Amino acid sequence: GNSVTQMEGPVTLSEEAFLTINCTYTATGYPSLFWYVQYPGEGLQLLLKATKADDKGSNKGFEATYRKETTSFHLEKGSVQVSDSAVYFCALSRDQFYFGTGTSLTVIP
Amino acid sequence: DGGITQSPKYLFRKEGQNVTLSCEQNLNHDAMYWYRQDPGQGLRLIYYSQIVNDFQKGDIAEGYSVSREKKESFPLTVTSAQKNPTAFYLCASSRTSGGINTGELFFGEGSRLTVL
Numbered sequence A: 001g002n003s004v005t006q007m008e009g010p011v012t013l014s015e016e017a018f019l020t021i022n023c024t025y026t027a028t029g030y031p032s033l034f035w036y037v038q039y040p041g042e043g044l045q046l047l048l049k050a051t052k053a054d055d056k057g058s059n060k061g062f063e064a065t066y067r068k069e070t071t072s073f074h075l076e077k078g079s080v081q082v083s084d085s086a087v088y089f090c091a092l093s094r095d096q097f098y099f100g101t102g103t104s105l106t107v108i109p
Numbered sequence B: 001d002g003g004i005t006q007s008p009k010y011l012f013r014k015e016g017q018n019v020t021l022s023c024e025q026n027l028n029h030d031a032m033y034w035y036r037q038d039p040g041q042g043l044r045l046i047y048y049s050q051i052v053n054d055f056q057k058g059d060i061a062e063g064y065s066v067s068r069e070k071k072e073s074f075p076l077t078v079t080s081a082q083k084n085p086t087a088f089y090l091c092a093s094s095r096t097s098g099g100i101n102t103g104e105l106f107f108g109e110g111s112r113l114t115v116l
Helices: none
Strands: A003-006 A010-014 A019-021 A023-026 A032-038 A044-049 A058-059 A064-065 A075-077 A086-093 A097-098 A104-109 B004-007 B011-015 B019-025 B031-037 B044-052 B053-057 B062-067 B074-080 B087-094 B113-116
Touching: A003 A086, A003 B087, A010 A019, A023 A032, A023 B053, A032 A064, A044 A064, A044 A086, A064 B011, A075 B011, A086 B031, B004 B087, B011 B019, B019 B031, B074 B087
Parallel strands: A010 A104, B011 B113
Antiparallel strands: A003 A023, A019 A075, A032 A044, A032 A086, A044 A058, A058 A064, A064 A075, A086 A097, A086 A104, B004 B019, B019 B074, B031 B044, B031 B087, B044 B053, B062 B074, B087 B113
16 A cells, blocks of 8 residues: 655754654555645645655755655755744655655754 | 635534535646644545546545535535544645646645634
């Protein structure tokens, strides 16, 4: 079957720290992979995506590489800001979309 | 601008009442979805529809009903049979081809339902 396993939170970092949120997946076929971000009281917004193996998605300083050999799509950012505080969801798509449980990130000044 | 519009943003309901949450999209997407989100938790799929006049149950369909009479509209009714309806409800849509999603999921801003 299809599923996503995401690093448990919450995560608290100081401003300018390095961020990694781990995400691994199980899927039939060749899924597309996504990271979504949710700010308090809002819907989810697409942060970045990758559609095939070795693709790197990037946006707003965030990056994630589609690793087929390790079935992973870890989210990274070199220097987080207070405005990055949000909940991050890893997801894959096949017939449906399958989401991880979300990782809450708080960045303190 | 294209997007997904959910209404109302906040809704209060007395126990025993049915309520309907609206979801409209102008993205010309075939597939539409309803998710439920509880505090500090992930998304759980309630119902989804890949074409007009057809829809499938998700993981937590009990106590909910939907219709898909038009491509752009996918309203969700929370019935009195739903035992714990207080939650944040998210509508989403995507492009599909042959039953497979070909792009990302687009979300509305959500509707927060509180049962008094």
